[in-house]
Amino acid sequence: MISQRTIDIIFETARVEEVVGDFVNLKRAGSSLKGLSPFGNEKTPSFVVSPAKQIWKDFSSGRGGNVVTFLMEVEQFTYPEALRWLAKRYNIEIEEDREYSFEQQQEEKERESLFIITEFAKKFFINQLNNSEEGNLIGLSYFKERGFSKEIIDRFELGYSPKQWDAFAEYALKNGYSKEIIEEAGLATFREDNKQYDKFRERVMFPIFSFSGRTLGFGGRILRNDVKAAKYLNSPENKIYHKSKTLYGLFQAKQEIIKSDQCFLVEGYTDVLSMHQAGIQNTVASSGTALTNEQIRLIKRLTENITVMYDGDNAGIKASFRGIDMILEQEMNVKVLLLPEGEDPDSFAKKHSSQEIENYIKENATDFIRFKVNVLLEEANNDPIKKAELIREIVKSISLIPNSIKQEVYIAETSKIMGIREEVLFKELAQLKNSGSKNSTSHITDKAREKKPEISIVTTNKEVLNIQLTIETEIIKLILQNGDLEVELKDENNELYKTTVIEEIISQFNENELTLSTPLYQKILEDVKVGLENNELRTGSYFSRSSDSEVVNLATEMMLEKYSLSENWTVKQGINIKKKEEFVHKDLFDVLLRFKIIYIDNFIKNLMDKTKNKDITQEELNDILKQIMHFTSLKKILNEHLNRVI
The missing domain is CATH 3.90.580.10 (Zinc finger, CHC2-type domain)
Structure with a gap:
């Protein structure tokens, strides 16, 4: 295995x-x-x-x-x-289960514990920012002074770590987390004299997410100038957080990157926040680290086009050459955008509208050849030796590109810009190329074998569908499509409370001892319950990776709606369609009530069947009739909640 x-x-x-x-x-x-x-x-x-x-x-x-x-x-x-x-x-090296030692099992448990404690810490910091006096006065005020909207603050789940020396450490210990895992996550330090210190105290907090949205670690910015401490502090490397393998904002940006087929790469947290707020939501940051191959590959999962944004600092620009070469080596298309002098992406985005930024990008983004020429020609200063070195530098970058057609196009471009014959450049390219050519690992196999189509679980027949099956399908669809979405509902006292779709469904099912009649749906529901017990919201992305093909097919079908309006059609027709998420709270309320009504209907039907029993006593009959009246009355109340007339 x-x-x-x-x-x-x-x-x-x-x-x-x-x-x-x-x-x-x-x-x-x-x-x-x-x-x-x-x-x-x-x-x-x-x-x-x-x-x-x-x-x-x-x-x-x-x-x-x-x-x-x-x-x-x-x-x-x-x-x-x-x-x-x-x-x-x-x-990828295959690891067999029989080689999965006790130590490796413990390592996996520790990884999962780190995910749990970082998620717990994120919620603590968010609560401190929004619901404490100190968080409001210091943290929230800072974000507002920087011009960040509540939408951006919430979307990136920004937080605040209080001034108290051990506010988080004390809170985590009280909630059952061990000193070892708190320290491993880099959230606090515990000394032998029983003193404990929060690592991020008195800082605004920037959670760092994985590609799939799990909390990996944090970046914290100190707001005081009178202390001897680093302006920014990051979580230490551990079993789940590797700075070189993460990009700040990627989780929030990935949909827009795919849609626009373009990614903008900046340096810092606030650069990302300001760009997103200005409408340029396909922006991510390397968070102050030198660009790595792992980070580039994360972007390549979504697009092959990267535009690197720089603030015009010469030292930083020259240091970026290596990163650009790495992007080229990954067979990606790279452009460079230099911002006006004295501007960085954060300040530039705050001063301009989305349209103005887009126009500036179109007019000023340049390919890597022109970028290198513009930067290095100033140094060459008409010196023929330095100019020759510049040409070699450009050809060296071109040699890293695996695609030979692209190489030829860039050679022609360099020839035109630098006034050098293409033959000379190709000769230099041949000398720089690696002696061994890379073997492609991709092979197109024979024509796919035909297979009889399987019947879709969510049928689209014109036949009248069983109402209960339809409602159960809606419940599972809510779980798979929007299970982790936070909704605001009202309790029996008409007071508002916040929860997630999954938590509300499971709570209602447990409280009323409900089950789904469809075996596959009930199987998924039980799996969701197990996830909830382990502080995990299992939605469509979780079930789409199942080894059970029936579960995968259902999850995929529900995640990709066949008849959803395409974005292009919506734009062309000029129709403003609200996001489905805006209706989820109503759908959730409606479908749970309808399910309870169907459940009661079935119960009443079973009771009615019992009255037909010839051997039933008058006492038993009276008892059953009382139950029927009770459940009929309950059904009427539920229907009134749905504003239905019976």
Whole structure:
């Protein structure tokens, strides 16, 4: 058996659009990719791939799933065979379960504990920012003075760590977290003299998220100038947080990056916040570190186009050359945008509208060749030796590009700009190239085998559907599509309270001892309950990675709605359609009430059937009739809540 650790690495590394692209010619359609189904002959593309959700759906056959299930369908692989194929394609070492030692199991537990404590800390810092006097006066005031809106503060889940020496440490210990895990996460220090100190005290907090949205660590900015401390402090490296493998804002930016097929790379937290607030929401930051291959690969999962934004500082610009070369080496398209003197992305975004920023980008973003020429020609100062070095520097960058056609285009561009014959540049390129050519690991296999389409779980027949099945389907759809969404509801006293979709559904089902009649739906519901017990909200992205093909197909179908309006159509028609999330609280209230009504209907029906029993006594009959009256009255109350007339 392949270990769960390896399976997780495979799912984190493999890109569904790349693998599907080996078999299907995909073209961008909004934030998704579309192509002709590999499972049948069709003229109109109905095969959809979502890079953001890492799932696919073939609407012609009803099939769908993740990168593993695609290989199982198209190549008839078993689940382990598909995993091994992906491991080989992405050079991932397979770890077998029998090699999964006790120490490795403990390491996995520690990783999960770190995720839990960082999530706990994030909520603590958010609460301090919004609900404490100190947080309001210092933290919230700082963010507002910097011009950040409440929407941005909430979207990036910004927080505040109080001045008290051990506010978080004390709170975490009281809630059952061990000193060891608190210290491992870099949130506090515990001394032998029983004194404890919060690492981030008196700082505004910037949570750092993984690609999938899990809290990995924090960046904290101190607001006082009269202390000898670093302006910014980051969480230490640990089993879940690796600074070189994360990009600030990527989780919030990934949908817009896919939609625009472009990523803007800046340096700091506030650069990202200001750009997003100005409407440039496909912006991420390297958070002050030198750009790494791991960070570039994260962006490449979403787009091949990067524009690097610099504030015009010469030292920083020259240091960026290495990062640009690394981007080129990953076979990505890189442009550079220099901002006006004295401006950085934060200040520039605050002074200009979204349209003005977009116009500036269009007019001033330049390819890496012109960028290097403009920067280095000033140093060359008509010195022929320095000019020759400049040309070699540019050709060296071109040599890193794996695509030979792109190399030729850039050579022609360099020849034109520098006034050097192409033959001379190609000769220099040949000398710089590595002696061994890289072997491609991608291979297009034989034509996909045809397979009889499976019946879709969520049927679209014109037949009248069973009402209970329809309502149960809506409940599962809410869980898979919006399970982690926070909603505001009213209790029996008409008082507002906040919860998540999953927490409300599970609470209602537990309180009323409800179950779903559809076995697959009940199976998912039980899995969601287990997740909730472990402080995890299991939504569609979780179930789309299941080893159960039936579960994966259902999750995929519900996550990719066939009849949803395309973004392009909406824009062209000039129709302003509200996001579905805006209606979730009403849908949740409605579907739970309807389900309870159906549940009561079935209960009343069972009671009515009992009255037909010839052997029933008058006393038993009276008791049953009382129950029928009680549940009929309850049903009437629920219908009134739905504003229905009976």
